Amino acid sequence: MSDEEVVDPKATLEVSCKPKCVRQLKEYQAxxxxxxxxxxxxxxxxxxxxxxxxxxDKCVAAKLFDHLK
Known part of the structure; x- marks a missing residue:
């Protein structure tokens, strides 16, 4: 086992998916x-x-399992 700290890829993927959900964000803000x-x-x-x-979540789900071992 390595001493590397494990990073959750979901958080990174969520950030990359947010631009695809601008319409829903604007509806929420309104x-x-x-x-x-x-x-x-x-x-x-x-x-x-x-x-x-x-x-x-729908955007992340399509990419998440590619990042998991």
Whole structure:
């Protein structure tokens, strides 16, 4: 076993996939601006948040297993 520190390739792949998910990010950011002043707690952007990360995860999944041993 080597003394090299293991680096998680998923984090690097997530960064490289973020530009492909700009539309979902903009939708999430627009939602957060819309609900910013909501004091009732009923409005949220959970759907847009998950849409954004689903896009990133889908992009990463196609590349991740090529980096694993």
């Amino acid at each position: 939602c957060t601006k819309r609900v910013e002043g909501d004091e009732s707690g009923h409005k949220h952007c959970t759907g847009q948040y998950f849409d954004y990360w689903h896009c990133i």
